[in-house]
Amino acid sequence: MSDKYGVPLRYFNLLGRGELSANRISVAFIAIALLLSAVIAFLINVNIELQRTNAELQGKRIMYGYPNAEGIFISENEIPERHLAAFTGVFLDNFYNFTPESSFTNANESLRLMSSRLRAVQEEPLKVVAKQSAQQQITQVFVRTTPYKFETTPQGYIVSFQALRYRATLNTVFGKAKFDVKLLLKPVKPSKHFEWAVVADDMQTQEITQ
Structure with missing residues (x-):
């Protein structure tokens, strides 16, 4: 077919390949974004759990002195x-x-x-x-x-x-x-x-x- 009646066929092939590559890049980008979101959410949950555990441990470490029968103060974390x-x-x-x-x-x-x-x-x-x-x-x-x-x-x-x-x-x-x-x-x-x-x-x- 003569090129003078329209766009040459090779250009359609090039455009098709370009769209296919763009679609693949978009899919890959979405997959990476979803993966990063999942990783970020996981890290946030881990951080929250670490803070909760640390606060609990800090509470257990707090000790006060209570006098015994001889009036000597003994450190204890429970009354x-x-x-x-x-x-x-x-x-x-x-x-x-x-x-x-x-x-x-x-x-x-x-x-x-x-x-x-x-x-x-x-x-x-x-x-x-x-x-x-x-x-x-x-x-x-x-x-x-x-x-x-x-x-x-x-x-x-x-x-x-x-x-x-x-x-x-x-x-x-x-x-x-x-x-x-x-x-x-x-x-x-x-x-x-x-x-x-x-x-x-x-x-x-x-x-x-x-």
Whole structure:
């Protein structure tokens, strides 16, 4: 066929080969892009997992010093039961035990050992009891009668025990009652104000009538 009637056939062949090469390049480019996207996504997931694992390990490495029975501080990454027992004893001494002279001081100290949630509930009743103690010369003694029982929960540590409460005025006992007590202790970051690294977050008392 003469070239004067149109584009020579060899040009069509060249154009076809060019389009085929371009298509192959496009397919290869798309494949490479998909592969790179998959690699990037994989690396991002690996980085996230490494950060999570590192944060978890860092948390396990954090250790605080808790005094033992001799007053020597021992580094531990979990709050030992002896520390919970010591805090509970101090809290109960201030919350339940008072004389007319110490009622306000004890009330304020027990409020300091509470979480903000429990403090909002107990502050007003404690002030009323402290005022009654000072005005009516009431002394209260709270004596634990059973060992502490400890339970670890997602909310914190539950300390359970039984106790006797005595109330007296002018050396005359006018009230005696027995109670089941449950105290929820919540871990907090140690500070000058929260030197125990725990606070009282909730408490339940039920009188034993039998």
